[in-house]
Amino acid sequence: MPAIVLVGAQWGDEGKGKATDLLGSSVDYVVKFNGGNNAGHTVVIEKDGKREKYALHLLPSGILSPNCTPVIGNGVVIDLSVLFEELDGLQARGIDTSKLLVSANAHVIPSYNRTIDKVTERFLGKRRIGTTGRGIGPTYADKMNRVGIRIQDLYDEGILRQKVEAALELKNQILAKVYNTRGSEVDEVVEELLSYAGRLAPMVADTSLELSRALDRGDTVLFEAGQATLLDVDHGTYPYVTSSNAVAAGACTGSGVPPTRIDSVIAILKAYTTRVGEGPFPTELHDDMGEFLRKTGAEFGVTTGRPRRCGWLDTVIGRYATRINGVTDFVITKLDILTGLEKVPVCVAYDVDGVRHDEMPVNQTDFHHAKPIYEELPGWWEDISRCRTFEDLPANAQAYVLRVEELIGARVSAIGVGPGRDEIIERFPLKPAVAG
Numbered sequence: 001m002p003a004i005v006l007v008g009a010q011w012g013d014e015g016k017g018k019a020t021d022l023l024g025s026s027v028d029y030v031v032k033f034n035g036g037n038n039a040g041h042t043v044v045i046e047k048d049g050k051r052e053k054y055a056l057h058l059l060p061s062g063i064l065s066p067n068c069t070p071v072i073g074n075g076v077v078i079d080l081s082v083l084f085e086e087l088d089g090l091q092a093r094g095i096d097t098s099k100l101l102v103s104a105n106a107h108v109i110p111s112y113n114r115t116i117d118k119v120t121e122r123f124l125g126k127r128r129i130g131t132t133g134r135g136i137g138p139t140y141a142d143k144m145n146r147v148g149i150r151i152q153d154l155y156d157e158g159i160l161r162q163k164v165e166a167a168l169e170l171k172n173q174i175l176a177k178v179y180n181t182r183g184s185e186v187d188e189v190v191e192e193l194l195s196y197a198g199r200l201a202p203m204v205a206d207t208s209l210e211l212s213r214a215l216d217r218g219d220t221v222l223f224e225a226g227q228a229t230l231l232d233v234d235h236g237t238y239p240y241v242t243s244s245n246a247v248a249a250g251a252c253t254g255s256g257v258p259p260t261r262i263d264s265v266i267a268i269l270k271a272y273t274t275r276v277g278e279g280p281f282p283t284e285l286h287d288d289m290g291e292f293l294r295k296t297g298a299e300f301g302v303t304t305g306r307p308r309r310c311g312w313l314d315t316v317i318g319r320y321a322t323r324i325n326g327v328t329d330f331v332i333t334k335l336d337i338l339t340g341l342e343k344v345p346v347c348v349a350y351d352v353d354g355v356r357h358d359e360m361p362v363n364q365t366d367f368h369h370a371k372p373i374y375e376e377l378p379g380w381w382e383d384i385s386r387c388r389t390f391e392d393l394p395a396n397a398q399a400y401v402l403r404v405e406e407l408i409g410a411r412v413s414a415i416g417v418g419p420g421r422d423e424i425i426e427r428f429p430l431k432p433a434v435a436g
């Protein structure tokens with residue numbers, strides 16, 4: 001013990017990578033349990049007096065902490081070409097990646113699922129989801145449909161061939177007859193997958209057993225979610241979601257560690273809101289203020305480079321995240337981006353066709369109609385990037401955090417005041433005390 005889950009509270013890109021990196025030096029394992037290379041985490045590290053930026057997609061952010069063992073759990077979908085590209089990139093920059101463990105039960109993203117992701121989006125036209133085009137949805141669909149390919153299949157060529165054949169039988173027909181696109185050759189797919197098997201072999205493990213033993217030994221394990229609460233396939237703004245469970249509960253199914261072993265849940269909440277791709281977004285700004293947040297916050301996707309849609313903080317979503325994830329601690333990130341505003345609007349409830357909603361409407365149509373009800377909090381002008389204690393913050397910034405804390409219903413334990421590793425205020429310890 002302890003086991004800590006770290007999740008995104010909004011639509012992703014809250015700064016989970018930076019928060020994981022912050023905890024990385026004091027945890028023994030960091031586990032990615034959902035999603036794949038649709039994620040994009042930026043971590044900024046000070047090295048020899050210079051700022052170095054790392055963009056991670058598939059690897060857990062804990063890989064940047066020398067003493068931490070990074071784990072890719074069974075709930076992840078793996079594009080093997082991206083895995084090795086990322087490992088090579090880190091090794092070239094002097095990062096030790098030799099401890100990485102990969103679950104034998106994780107699914108691989110075969111090349112045909114990237115094709116299907118892209119052609120499906122084109123086919124949907126105006127109804128598209130705005131996916132990252134990485135083959136995530138089709139690979140999770142295959143998993144549920146029981147025609148997926150797992151990491152362990154790479155070590156039994158006969159089984160691998162059978163599975164690829166079974167998957168392509170239907171998919172090639174759909175690609176040709178519905179989408180008018182060339183299908184894939186079984187041999188090519190099998191060969192490509194087998195080409196990774198040798199290099200991957202030493203990393204493949206029963207990661208559920210490894211983590212269970214680690215917790216028995218008293219090691220600290222951090223589970224790092226990709227995506228976020230409102231992109232969760234069950235609890236998000238379906239169908240404008242990703243195809244995995246990004247909420248805290250996903251840490252258990254996606255790693256094989258049971259709920260009774262989880263001690264705390266940290267949610268990362270950006271001081272305003274962003275979203276990439278399509279779907280409802282009540283506090284979205286289409287004016288100069290939206291542009292201000294995008295520019296000042298550098299809100300462009302790490303994975304696809306798309307400009308992120310921007311809007312004010314929505315505490316209805318924050319409260320929802322608290323409830324769905326069982327949040328024990330919040331980290332508010334990017335408070336520095338709100339510096340210099342006369343008033344900072346915070347959404348406290350919605351008006352849905354004339355009716356006030358204090359909680360997330362259960363009906364998706366209502367959420368599409370939701371108009372934010374704002375409370376305007378007084379702003380601050382001082383540069384806060386050098387603040388390291390809560391008391392260092394200007395009075396109005398403190399008041400903003402305290403009001404948000406009250407609205408979201410869980411304590412704010414840390415506050416991000418800049419992208420750098422040390423640009424954070426640690427108000428309360430994020431790691432639970434070890435019992436006994």
Ligand code: GDP
Nearest residue numbers: 013014015016017040041042334416417418419
């Ligand atoms: P993730 O997907 O949740 O890991 O988040 P991303 O890396 O996609 O996006 C968060 C961005 O905000 C990154 O560029 C971080 O370097 C940056 N960031 C994180 N925390 C802070 C903060 O407190 N202040 C500022 N200015 N930037 C931050």
Ligand code: IMO
Nearest residue numbers: 012013038039040130131132226227242276277
């Ligand atoms: P991190 O981990 C923001 C969005 C896509 C699209 C939807 C479905 O960096 O927070 P997918 O390719 O997953 O099928 O796309 O989900 N999306 C993200 N948005 N941050 C992410 O990851 C995302 N991963 C997926 O833009 O709307």
Ligand code: MG
Nearest residue numbers: 013039040041
């Ligand atoms: Mg991101």
